Amino acid sequence: MSDLGSNLDDLYREIILDHYRSPRNRGELESPPAIRVEGFNPLCGDEIVVYLDIEDGILKNIKMVGSGCSISQSSASLMSSAVKGKTLDQVRATIAMFKQLMTVQESTLAHDGEAPKVDLRALGELAALQGVIKFPVRIKCATLAWNALVEGLDGLD
Amino acid sequence: MTSFNAKRVRADIPQLNRVVFDHPITYLDTASTSLQPNAVIDAMSRYYQLRHANVHRAVYQTASEATAAYEGSREAVARFINAPGGAGEVVFTKNATESFNLLAKSWGAKNLSAGDVVLVSEMEHHANIVPWFQLREHTGIEVRFIPTTDDYRLDTSRLDELMQGVKLLSITGMSNVLGSINPVRELAAVAHRHGALIAVDGAQSVAHAPTDVVALDLDFLVFTGHKMLGPTGIGVFWTREEILDAMPPFLGGGGMIADVRLDGYTPADGPTRFEAGTPPIAEAVGLNAAVLYLEGLGMTNVVRHEHALAGDALTRLELEFHGRVRVIGPGDMTERGGVISLDVEGVHPHDVAQVLDQFGVCVRPGHHCAKPLMRRFGLAATVRASYGPYSNTKDTDVLIEALGHAVKMFG
Numbered sequence: 406m407s408d409l410g411s412n413l414d415d416l417y418r419e420i421i422l423d424h425y426r427s428p429r430n431r432g433e434l435e436s437p438p439a440i441r442v443e444g445f446n447p448l449c450g451d452e453i454v455v456y457l458d459i460e461d462g463i464l465k466n467i468k469m470v471g472s473g474c475s476i477s478q479s480s481a482s483l484m485s486s487a488v489k490g491k492t493l494d495q496v497r498a499t500i501a502m503f504k505q506l507m508t509v510q511e512s513t514l515a516h517d518g519e520a521p522k523v524d525l526r527a528l529g530e531l532a533a534l535q536g537v538i539k540f541p542v543r544i545k546c547a548t549l550a551w552n553a554l555v556e557g558l559d560g561l562d
Numbered sequence: 563m564t565s566f567n568a569k570r571v572r573a574d575i576p577q578l579n580r581v582v583f584d585h586p587i588t589y590l591d592t593a594s595t596s597l598q599p600n601a602v603i604d605a606m607s608r609y610y611q612l613r614h615a616n617v618h619r620a621v622y623q624t625a626s627e628a629t630a631a632y633e634g635s636r637e638a639v640a641r642f643i644n645a646p647g648g649a650g651e652v653v654f655t656k657n658a659t660e661s662f663n664l665l666a667k668s669w670g671a672k673n674l675s676a677g678d679v680v681l682v683s684e685m686e687h688h689a690n691i692v693p694w695f696q697l698r699e700h701t702g703i704e705v706r707f708i709p710t711t712d713d714y715r716l717d718t719s720r721l722d723e724l725m726q727g728v729k730l731l732s733i734t735g736m737s738n739v740l741g742s743i744n745p746v747r748e749l750a751a752v753a754h755r756h757g758a759l760i761a762v763d764g765a766q767s768v769a770h771a772p773t774d775v776v777a778l779d780l781d782f783l784v785f786t787g788h789k790m791l792g793p794t795g796i797g798v799f800w801t802r803e804e805i806l807d808a809m810p811p812f813l814g815g816g817g818m819i820a821d822v823r824l825d826g827y828t829p830a831d832g833p834t835r836f837e838a839g840t841p842p843i844a845e846a847v848g849l850n851a852a853v854l855y856l857e858g859l860g861m862t863n864v865v866r867h868e869h870a871l872a873g874d875a876l877t878r879l880e881l882e883f884h885g886r887v888r889v890i891g892p893g894d895m896t897e898r899g900g901v902i903s904l905d906v907e908g909v910h911p912h913d914v915a916q917v918l919d920q921f922g923v924c925v926r927p928g929h930h931c932a933k934p935l936m937r938r939f940g941l942a943a944t945v946r947a948s949y950g951p952y953s954n955t956k957d958t959d960v961l962i963e964a965l966g967h968a969v970k971m972f973g
């Protein structure tokens with residue numbers, strides 16, 4: 406039997422495994438005042454609860470608890486590191502970039518599954534999640550925490 | 563005469579020649595759906611090439627051939643489960659799920675009323691739970707559950723108590739998660755002693771052990787073609803003739819009527835009353851071929867083969883992983899089949915299955931449509947490997963090696 410396929414190495418980058426083994430921003434915030442949002446993936450039972458502490462247009466703190474696969478949990482952890490302390494505009498911009506990364510375009514899939522063009526440098530560590538789009542069933546795992554974050558922000562207005 | 567030669571069976575299954583990510587396919591998802599032998603695929607394509615026509619309608623030659631093939635399949639199925647009244651007791655449906663809906667919505671709606679109890683078990687597939695909940699919304703019946711013991715068996719210790727008020731005991735022959743085989747014959751005796759009927763979900767059991775509805779003393783049996791080497795799109799509902807004759811129609815339309823007038827309709831007699839619209843004809847032809855194929859192998863040989871493979875896998879999983887890979891199901895082969903659910907310590911089932919996929923290993927991660935059971939054991943999901951007549955020990959070798967990689971990767 407050969408080594409793990411390169412596809413798999415793409416999916417389980419070292420950064421992802423690191424965030425899975427030692428998730429950042431674990432825990433809860435008192436709610437209220439913090440916003441509390443739940444995310445649930447009925448297909449595989451992944452779940453996440455995201456707590457947002459927003460003050461003067463800034464995401465002062467973010468905490469989360471949950472359980473699930475390495476992709477859902479590491480994506481949540483990576484997300485929390487990327488958005489913590491940022492202005493809401495910056496947070497929304499990061500969400501938009503991440504969503505773009507996760508958008509599988511039929512045309513690009515047809516050509517050996519390359520990711521659609523996104524500015525990977527701007528994404529920083531989040532770029533590690535780009536391998537996910539080669540595994541369409543796992544996209545739902547990767548976007549779980551992000552959808553919860555969006556729901557939390559939507560509830561603001 | 564039956565003859566079981568594992569090598570020959572493998573050679574009969576074209577999909578086993580697939581190569582996935584440079585590895586020969588290791589198919590361990592038979593509990594989800596089985597692979598098909600050429601006999602089934604060829605029968606269906608011959609049907610479409612030569613004999614396709616609608617059934618029960620036209621008088622031309624191919625139409626009568628198609629009708630004969632469709633009705634012939636009913637006879638084969640009746641023989642396979644030893645239906646006492648023959649083909650007239652076999653209704654073709656879309657799958658096991660539709661068969662359960664037929665049971666609940668036709669027999670159940672007519673015979674059950676507020677306060678009546680349908681007793682199922684905690685290890686049921688959603689197909690044997692949700693239709694009863696739906697019936698409860700309409701009629702106010704009670705749906706009651708037989709619990710599961712900590713060692714993954716049906717807990718029959720309080721069965722007589724649970725049977726109070728029960729009109730139907732509806733239970734799986736074999737759990738599609740745990741692999742546990744339920745004592746169906748004893749349960750039938752208990753049900754009948756309490757004046758209740760018994761329905762068995764044979765979706766898993768019929769494909770992996772001989773099933774004789776007379777010897778088991780069943781009242782209803784439900785199963786599905788695609789888990790027994792047959793095609794998708796066809797399922798079976800069996801009940802005794804006198805029960806079937808008293809059941810009101812289910813879906814309405816063409817095919818299920820004796821007469822339609824401006825002021826109403828008269829339903830047909832027999833199984834066709836429950837087969838509205840053009841039925842799955844090619845699928846019935848495929849199911850017939852699957853039944854013949856399984857009869858050729860001999861169901862006792864199939865059980866023996868799968869039993870040996872699963873027993874070997876249980877032993878080797880323990881030797882190899884010393885408890886890091888936990889079996890969610892009976893740990894030995896007593897009253898157990900070839901469905902093995904695994905919990906890999908510290909590795910989510912999705913991740914396990916993803917790593918296994920890279921080695922061409924097909925297993926299923928998830929809740930297996932048995933969420934009450936998963937909750938009972940505090941699990942969101944398991945990884946399930948399941949054996950079929952075409953499985954071999956090489957499949958287990960690859961499974962164990964790939965599991966080793968998953969453990970190492972996330973360790």
Ligand SMILES: Cc1ncc(COP(=O)(O)O)c(C=O)c1O
Pocket residue numbers: 593594657658659660687689690734736737738763765766786797931
């Ligand atoms: C025990 C059991 N019952 C019922 C079903 C439903 O079968 P189908 O999806 O063919 O309706 C399954 C298959 O998933 C099963 O394992």
